[in-house]
Amino acid sequence: MTSPGQQGGAPAPSPAMFARPADDGQPAIDAIETALAELDDVRELPVSEHVERFEAVHAALTDALSKADNFLSGTSAHRS
Numbered sequence: 001m002t003s004p005g006q007q008g009g010a011p012a013p014s015p016a017m018f019a020r021p022a023d024d025g026q027p028a029i030d031a032i033e034t035a036l037a038e039l040d041d042v043r044e045l046p047v048s049e050h051v052e053r054f055e056a057v058h059a060a061l062t063d064a065l066s067k068a069d070n071f072l073s074g075t076s077a078h079r080s
Contacts, residue, residue, distance in 0.1 A: 028064045035060035 035057045042053050 025068070028068050031060060031064045035064070 038053060038057050038060075042050055045053065
């Protein structure tokens with residue numbers, strides 16, 4: 001007789017085999033904080049440089065959100 005979790009005497013696979021590495025989201029939080037820090041001194045910049053700064057922050061936040069979406073959906077997008 002086989003016990004639950006065993007089929008034909010073969011041991012059941014360990015759930016750890018399917019686990020993803022622990023990720024508490026800290027890299028995304030750090031990226032967001034860094035991006036937002038780029039806005040701290042925007043008042044001191046000439047207005048002509050504001051758009052460039054806002055676009056850079058927007059791109060960084062979009063990237064962080066994309067990585068979070070990929071992590072939550074179980075996919076991985078490798079960028080270089």
